[in-house]
Amino acid sequence: MSDLPEFDGSRLARERAAQAVNGELTLQRCTVCGKVQYPSRELCQYCLCGDLIWSRVARTGIVLATVRVQTSMHPFFREHAPWPICSVALDAGPRVIAHARGGAIESGVRVEVADERVSAAHCVLIASVTA
Amino acid sequence: MRRGRPRGYDGVAVAQPYTEPYVRGSERNATWFLGRTLAGVLKDSGIARDAVDGLVVTSMSLAPDSAPAVAEHFGMSLRWLESVPCGGASGVIALQRAARAVQAGDAEVVACIAGDTSSRGSFADLVSRFSRFSMDAVWPYGAAGPNAVFALITAAYMQRYDVRREDFARLCVEQRENARANPLALLREPMSAADYLTARPIVEPLHLYDCVMPCAGGEGFLVLGEERAASLGLADARVRGIIERHNAYPADAVQLRGGWAEERDALYAQAGVGPEDIDFIETYDDYPVMSFMQLEDLGFCEKGRAAEFVRHHSAVVGRGGLPHNTGGGQLSTGQAGYAGGYLGLVEALRQLLGRAAGRQVEAANLGLVSGFGYVNFDRGVCTSACILARGS
Numbered sequence: 001m002s003d004l005p006e007f008d009g010s011r012l013a014r015e016r017a018a019q020a021v022n023g024e025l026t027l028q029r030c031t032v033c034g035k036v037q038y039p040s041r042e043l044c045q046y047c048l049c050g051d052l053i054w055s056r057v058a059r060t061g062i063v064l065a066t067v068r069v070q071t072s073m074h075p076f077f078r079e080h081a082p083w084p085i086c087s088v089a090l091d092a093g094p095r096v097i098a099h100a101r102g103g104a105i106e107s108g109v110r111v112e113v114a115d116e117r118v119s120a121a122h123c124v125l126i127a128s129v130t131a
Numbered sequence: 132m133r134r135g136r137p138r139g140y141d142g143v144a145v146a147q148p149y150t151e152p153y154v155r156g157s158e159r160n161a162t163w164f165l166g167r168t169l170a171g172v173l174k175d176s177g178i179a180r181d182a183v184d185g186l187v188v189t190s191m192s193l194a195p196d197s198a199p200a201v202a203e204h205f206g207m208s209l210r211w212l213e214s215v216p217c218g219g220a221s222g223v224i225a226l227q228r229a230a231r232a233v234q235a236g237d238a239e240v241v242a243c244i245a246g247d248t249s250s251r252g253s254f255a256d257l258v259s260r261f262s263r264f265s266m267d268a269v270w271p272y273g274a275a276g277p278n279a280v281f282a283l284i285t286a287a288y289m290q291r292y293d294v295r296r297e298d299f300a301r302l303c304v305e306q307r308e309n310a311r312a313n314p315l316a317l318l319r320e321p322m323s324a325a326d327y328l329t330a331r332p333i334v335e336p337l338h339l340y341d342c343v344m345p346c347a348g349g350e351g352f353l354v355l356g357e358e359r360a361a362s363l364g365l366a367d368a369r370v371r372g373i374i375e376r377h378n379a380y381p382a383d384a385v386q387l388r389g390g391w392a393e394e395r396d397a398l399y400a401q402a403g404v405g406p407e408d409i410d411f412i413e414t415y416d417d418y419p420v421m422s423f424m425q426l427e428d429l430g431f432c433e434k435g436r437a438a439e440f441v442r443h444h445s446a447v448v449g450r451g452g453l454p455h456n457t458g459g460g461q462l463s464t465g466q467a468g469y470a471g472g473y474l475g476l477v478e479a480l481r482q483l484l485g486r487a488a489g490r491q492v493e494a495a496n497l498g499l500v501s502g503f504g505y506v507n508f509d510r511g512v513c514t515s516a517c518i519l520a521r522g523s
Contacts (some may be wrong), residue, residue, distance in 0.1 A: 065290075065385065069282055070332040070334060073275065077275070
């Protein structure tokens with residue numbers, strides 16, 4: 001997957017990439033209320049506290065839906081179509097959209113979601129079926 | 132939670148629906164489409180451009196300009212200026228803002244205009260940088276824009292409520308039948324269920340005819356006092372109720388309902404009518420699954436039963452069902468950026484003013500218009516709806 005394309009992200013996405021470790025899941029956690037959130041925000045959506053840390057969180061979750069990208073605005077995904085992506089409700093709280101490793105994963109299936117580094121400034125989430 | 136009912140919209144007239152004809156692509160920018168739309172709503176109104184003292188601007192492709200730049204560009208001196216950036220919910224929300232400004236005396240004549248351009252590559256540029264959440268958390272996963280998000284929602288909806296593509300086909304095909312009588316629609320050739328079902332996949336389960344065609348164009352209307360409208364001899368429609376809801380049900384794992392479900396009782400209470408009294412409906416059809424949800428959440432059928440509803444209530448004008456997206460909707464006319472968020476309202480005004488030649492709903496006295504938009508991450512944030520009545 002390391003050949004995945006790199007995209008411009010926000011400052012927070014670059015910060016997250018800098019903290020991410022392959023195979024782990026690193027998301028924002030509020031130092032006051034302890035909640036985990038994604039997509040990365042400027043402050044905590046639950047208590048509006050501005051003091052957030054990057055934290056290793058549980059990788060486990062359940063697939064909400066899986067689809068296959070056939071028509072993309074980026075040549076990488078066009079070449080690799082159909083490209084499966086899925087939405088996942090993480091046990092840690094947030095919902096994420098992730099690349100689905102190993103083909104389409106049915107909804108309701110337990111998965112692990114982990115970061116995969118594409119470059120120093122960009123990492124992506126990969127969902128794979130829990131062994 | 133009990134809350135007070137908002138004041139009515141007495142004394143407010145809505146007039147002069149205008150569509151700046153859509154084109155597949157244009158080298159002109161959004162300001163051109165906004166300006167031609169402004170000229171269109173004023174044409175034959177008896178209102179000089181200088182008599183417009185309020186303006187609502189909606190555009191997705193206006194950057195680096197914004198509403199004040201538009202006012203100066205058009206040489207307008209205004210005492211009230213508003214920008215509504217709520218995507219497909221913008222038309223109804225623009226109407227709400229303008230109606231309240233007129234009622235309060237903050238403005239006398241408000242032009243509500245939406246316009247966008249489209250050119251090769253511009254759609255990908257806009258979509259890839261639509262919002263920070265979408266840049267960080269959606270675009271890297273397939274670079275498919277809103278098609279990816281709505282494919283995920285559609286897949287979840289189909290599974291949860293046992294809905295098949297054939298069910299969506301029925302609505303899409305019927306909307307196309309309505310479009311055939313709409314010279315403003317870009318897609319007017321006949322479409323069969325087989326055409327829909329065998330179209331090429333975009334993001335499965337979405338295929339080509341589940342997705343709107345990006346284009347350029349404009350939509351607009353005027354909001355003014357009823358006495359002013361009468362003195363000018365303008366045919367008008369009246370506002371019976373308006374609701375909006377932003378970021379509804381944030382804890383729902385998948386967006387299988389929208390803010391309409393939370394606000395529909397308030398909407399019908401304002402209007403003093405129920406869904407059974409509505410003569411036609413214009414839903415925001417960025418994808419057919421969203422029109423299904425609007426039928427459910429606005430009370431036309433129970434949750435999860437829209438497929439059955441469309442089987443028994445034809446959307447085609449004159450076929451005895453519930454006329455729905457009477458000009459063909461965005462799925463047939465094309466989506467001119469955020470102007471798509473005004474399209475249903477402008478079409479509803481045409482119906483209520485008796486100007487929908489060839490697709491006129493008979494005895495169109497009450498119309499419901501529903502808006503939806505701003506896909507920031509994994510769902511649309513903004514929802515709106517209004518009930519409009521034929522003027523006196």
